[in-house]
Amino acid sequence: MESQQEIMGGLVQELHRGSLVLIILSQLNEKQYGYSLVQRLEEQGLSLDPGTLYPLLRRLEKQGLLDSQWDTEAGRPRRYYILSLAGRQVLTAVTREWRKLNGIMQDMLPGNSGGEEDGTD
């Protein structure tokens, strides 16, 4: 039997899942390598497993949204990713979708004008 905590965790994970790609794309206006992305997002409070990120980056590159390139000159070799042209276009468009969805959600979601007592606080 799943505890309420576990259920919540699952839902929140689903939430993050949906926006993961958008988040990654939004970070790649400047070139960056996997490890740095993980750290960056960690600072923002979003933890991301490398085993999730690397395949994702490769997928996005395969889809033509990213370009990548090895840098072997600075000590340990790193693979830098950056938005391609298509990636920039997609980022723009998906961002628009996010904002639209966000608008709908704002209308639907409860709260704002307090009053729910559920002891969760």
Next chain:
Amino acid sequence: MESQQEIMGGLVQELHRGSLVLIILSQLNEKQYGYSLVQRLEEQGLSLDPGTLYPLLRRLEKQGLLDSQWDTEAGRPRRYYILSLAGRQVLTAVTREWRKLNGIMQDMLPGNSGGEEDGTD
């Protein structure tokens, strides 16, 4: 080979997917049956396949977030769902998470102060 349109479609779908449960929960402060939910969301511009919704409702009930009850008195039998107490709590908490994520996204996402020329407009 995937077209840019298809890729976008996939991403947008992922986006919706992540917030789907939250959306459903937010609609169930008042009791409602599956078919009516589909129609309601359709009006909001969110299309939702019944084959996606019904199993979802059952899952949420199984998790204890919803209560359901048949109504057989009004012509065709309908199964009404409504938030349980746990459901209300979870809705509140996940809503909070959504807003938090939204805040992070606002910081990360591009645009706002225009300047990107990518011909998507």
Next chain:
DNA sequence: GATTATACTGTGCGATACACATTAATGTCA
């Protein structure tokens, strides 16, 4: 009897999560 309202089910696909493996640089301690 056809169409609409309403619910249910089963299978496949796609994507993450997680655990594990790998290489290279750097630091440390005897």
Next chain:
DNA sequence: TGACATTAATGTGTATCGCACAGTATAATC
């Protein structure tokens, strides 16, 4: 200095989970 641990950095393989989609079923209504 040489061995060893630690960190930087990337990569892979598998299980799991959840939706999408197509199809099924029933009751009411026209």
